[in-house]
Amino acid sequence: KNEVEQSPQNLTAQEGEFITINCSYSVGISALHWLQQHPGGGIVSLFMLSSGKKKHGRLIATINIQEKHSSLHITASHPRDSAVYICAVRRFGNEKLTFGTGTRLTIIP
Amino acid sequence: GAVVSQHPSRVICKSGTSVKIECRSLDFQATTMFWYRQFPKQSLMLMATSNEGSKATYEQGVEKDKFLINHASLTLSTLTVTSAHPEDSSFYICSASRTAAYEQYFGPGTRLTVT
Numbered sequence: 001k002n003e004v005e006q007s008p009q010n011l012t013a014q015e016g017e018f019i020t021i022n023c024s025y026s027v028g029i030s031a032l033h034w035l036q037q038h039p040g041g042g043i044v045s046l047f048m049l050s051s052g053k054k055k056h057g058r059l060i061a062t063i064n065i066q067e068k069h070s071s072l073h074i075t076a077s078h079p080r081d082s083a084v085y086i087c088a089v090r091r092f093g094n095e096k097l098t099f100g101t102g103t104r105l106t107i108i109p
Numbered sequence: 110g111a112v113v114s115q116h117p118s119r120v121i122c123k124s125g126t127s128v129k130i131e132c133r134s135l136d137f138q139a140t141t142m143f144w145y146r147q148f149p150k151q152s153l154m155l156m157a158t159s160n161e162g163s164k165a166t167y168e169q170g171v172e173k174d175k176f177l178i179n180h181a182s183l184t185l186s187t188l189t190v191t192s193a194h195p196e197d198s199s200f201y202i203c204s205a206s207r208t209a210a211y212e213q214y215f216g217p218g219t220r221l222t223v224t
Contacts (some may be wrong), residue, residue, distance in 0.1 A: 035215070040217075041200050042217035043217075047189075095158065096158065097213065
């Protein structure tokens with residue numbers, strides 16, 4: 001079993017829909033990252049979380065440390081949100097990131 | 110702030126040649142830089158961690174003589190793929206952080222094709 005599991009693996013939705021991507025992990029962590037990778041390959045760091053909730057524009061990320069679970073929400077989704085969303089965790093005392101396998105999101109106009 | 114660049118963005122080279130990829134932190138000093146490779150439809154795989162002024166720490170299974178990493182300054186790390194083979198064709202991504210505990214900022218990646 002992977003240390004970081006994401007669901008769903010693939011998600012297709014209509015423009016305007018509310019999107020939720022989930023990430024569960026099985027180790028103690030100091031931080032969790034949400035990353036976005038567009039088809040061209042470049043990676044953008046969306047959020048780094050250690051507790052609670054963060055919001056940036058239409059994106060919201062939450063984390064529940066006790067349940068070892070994080071969610072990434074996108075409100076009013078748009079075709080330009082189509083990308084792969086990757087959850088990555090950093091363990092206590094370890095600078096390395098452990099990555100989930102990603103969620104491929106496609107927003108249809 | 111926190112912009113990381115990579116150069117080149119794409120490179121095609123012949124088998125047996127060496128290729129150098131640069132990773133620069135443009136507006137901050139990065140004490141730690143990470144090098145990843147990514148195969149199609151797979152997640153990122155950490156190759157090595159480099160700290161400024163010291164030797165890189167390679168992950169298990171990564172040949173340090175084949176993938177030479179130099180982190181000579183607080184804003185520049187280089188990855189040299191020596192004697193490249195077609196199986197080295199991949200997407201190489203670097204990230205940089207101010208310290209090991211800080212957020213990692215990712216570069217745009219370099220697509221290497223070895224013919």
